[in-house]
Amino acid sequence: MRKLLVVDDEQDICDFVKNFFQERGYEVLTSLSGEDALEAIKKDKPDLVLLDIRMKGMDGIAALKHIKDMDRKIKVVMVTALEDQDKMNEAAKLGACEYITKPLVLDHLEEAVEKNFKI
Secondary structure, X not given: OOEEEEEOOOHHHHHHHHHHHHOOOOEEEEEOOHHHHHXXXXXXXXXXXXXXXXXXXXXXXXXXXXXXXXXXXXXXXXXXXXXXXXXXXXXXXXXXXXXXXXOOOHHHHHHHHHHHHHO
């Protein structure tokens, strides 16, 4: 089963995305912080991470650096409310495979996840 980790400091977003992808046959884990995400990755080894950029504590860019240090093969799709070209460029340099802006459009989110599972 394809394993997806959703990382966002908003519980409602985690729950919403988790329910959406579980209905489509994914195993979905959630984390509310970058620090918790790193622990989940060590323990559960997801195939793909949906990672919010703006979070309290460790932000998504710092978490991305750590994720790629742990396992370069894990695919990471960055998610943010603000379209910031500098952040997008930095995330791409660090190995993020996609960048999606909020509010989340489920069709676009599903398309990004499906595409990156095929790569």
